[in-house]
Amino acid sequence: MASTPSVPLLKDELDIVIPTIRNLDFLEMWRPFFEKYHLIIVQDGDPTKVIKVPEGFDYELYNRNDINRILGPKASCISFKDSACRCFGYMVSKKKYIYTIDDDCFVAKDPTGRDINALEQHIKNLLSPSSPFFFNTLYDPYREGADFVRGYPFSLREGVPTAVSHGLWLNIPDYDAPTQLVKPLERNTRYVDAVMTIPKGTLFPMCGMNLAFNREIIGPAMYFGLMGDGQPIGRYDDMWAGWCIKVICDHLGLGVKTGLPYIWHSKASNPFVNLKKEYKGIYWQEELIPFFQSATLPKDCTTVQKCYIELSKQVKAKLGKVDDYFIKLADAMVTWIEAWDELNPSAEKSTELPNGAAAAK
Numbered sequence: 296m297a298s299t300p301s302v303p304l305l306k307d308e309l310d311i312v313i314p315t316i317r318n319l320d321f322l323e324m325w326r327p328f329f330e331k332y333h334l335i336i337v338q339d340g341d342p343t344k345v346i347k348v349p350e351g352f353d354y355e356l357y358n359r360n361d362i363n364r365i366l367g368p369k370a371s372c373i374s375f376k377d378s379a380c381r382c383f384g385y386m387v388s389k390k391k392y393i394y395t396i397d398d399d400c401f402v403a404k405d406p407t408g409r410d411i412n413a414l415e416q417h418i419k420n421l422l423s424p425s426s427p428f429f430f431n432t433l434y435d436p437y438r439e440g441a442d443f444v445r446g447y448p449f450s451l452r453e454g455v456p457t458a459v460s461h462g463l464w465l466n467i468p469d470y471d472a473p474t475q476l477v478k479p480l481e482r483n484t485r486y487v488d489a490v491m492t493i494p495k496g497t498l499f500p501m502c503g504m505n506l507a508f509n510r511e512i513i514g515p516a517m518y519f520g521l522m523g524d525g526q527p528i529g530r531y532d533d534m535w536a537g538w539c540i541k542v543i544c545d546h547l548g549l550g551v552k553t554g555l556p557y558i559w560h561s562k563a564s565n566p567f568v569n570l571k572k573e574y575k576g577i578y579w580q581e582e583l584i585p586f587f588q589s590a591t592l593p594k595d596c597t598t599v600q601k602c603y604i605e606l607s608k609q610v611k612a613k614l615g616k617v618d619d620y621f622i623k624l625a626d627a628m629v630t631w632i633e634a635w636d637e638l639n640p641s642a643e644k645s646t647e648l649p650n651g652a653a654a655a656k
């Protein structure tokens with residue numbers, strides 16, 4: 296059994312956000328690690344369905360009726376019938392940190408057979424600096440038993456604040472539909488004991504299944520886009536958010552880490568359903584990636600909100616010709632920020648970050 300700290304780390308500063316269309320029995324397995332934290336459950340699909348939450352958990356639950364009531368017309372920016380709806384939980388939270396996990400992700404075991412307290416590892420990742428400006432070949436230098444290696448500039452060893460901690464998955468890996476179809480039996484059995492900072496200027500495919508972030512310094516950019524019902528695309532919610540946050544983190548001098556912790560992803564979603572959701576994204580992304588790779592933000596974008604609004608303008612100007620969907624998405628990005636600022640009025644003030652950048656309070 297993994298050690299569970301007597302007073303859980305960041306107990307009153309972190310919310311756990313779970314998007315769901317099913318009962319939350321999976322929480323029984325996470326009870327030792329999650330029970331002391333507040334949960335924000337975003338119920339997708341039919342709002343009349345009753346979602347059962349195991350006894351003893353402190354939670355708030357929002358269904359589509361709640362989202363419409365709280366946001367009014369701005370609810371149009373929150374996806375329906377897609378796990379992208381989870382970002383509503385980020386918006387209504389009042390905490391400094393968020394951990395989001397899918398309801399088919401269970402506690403994994405490390406090579407010694409101990410249960411992995413994924414939340415504890417994400418918190419460690421978020422509370423220690425990142426090193427995006429120079430790659431450390433011994434991976435995360437701030438971990439127990441590691442350090443900066445010879446030749447690593449001392450001027451860079453203080454690192455920068457970590458905005459995102461991206462965890463991985465044993466058993467069912469987060470494959471796209473074509474890969475799922477050609478490798479239906481493939482399981483991820485490889486436990487890699489590493490956490491690393493994704494270098495500045497490098498994008499990555501962010502998966503929302505096992506993800507934590509500092510809501511105060513990057514939350515407003517964690518919009519999971521327009522997916523699901525009525526939209527031409529799905530399963531690119533977390534990817535879109537990951538590309539936006541990485542461009543903004545690079546601009547503001549913030550870090551993104553990937554690697555530990557692992558969760559056990561218990562089931563594969565239907566590859567044929569996934570292919571229908573993904574297929575446009577598979578060819579669109581050949582234009583989206585060059586857009587994000589070349590995206591630059593002006594110096595006066597010193598808060599996440601300013602960066603995000605500027606990015607939405609560039610999306611509209613440069614991706615509108617790929618498909619009208621991106622014009623709609625650019626508008627939804629603005630609506631998201633308006634809704635965020637409405638629900639988080641103090642968010643418009645900002646505190647200075649290193650390099651003159653600023654983060655939302």
Ligand SMILES: O=c1ccn([C@@H]2O[C@H](COP(=O)(O)OP(=O)(O)O[C@H]3O[C@@H](CO)[C@H](O)[C@H]3O)[C@@H](O)[C@H]2O)c(=O)[nH]1
Binds near residue numbers: 314316338339340562
């Ligand atoms: O319409 C829906 C479908 C599902 N959910 C909830 O979202 C998560 C993920 O659902 P599921 O595990 O069935 O799907 P995966 O393909 O494994 O999800 C991964 O692909 C990404 C697609 O966006 C996603 O970020 C990954 O997690 C569960 O909690 C479902 O209950 C939903 O809310 N609405």
Ligand SMILES: [Mn+2]
Binds near residue numbers: 397399562563564
């Ligand atoms: Mn899943």
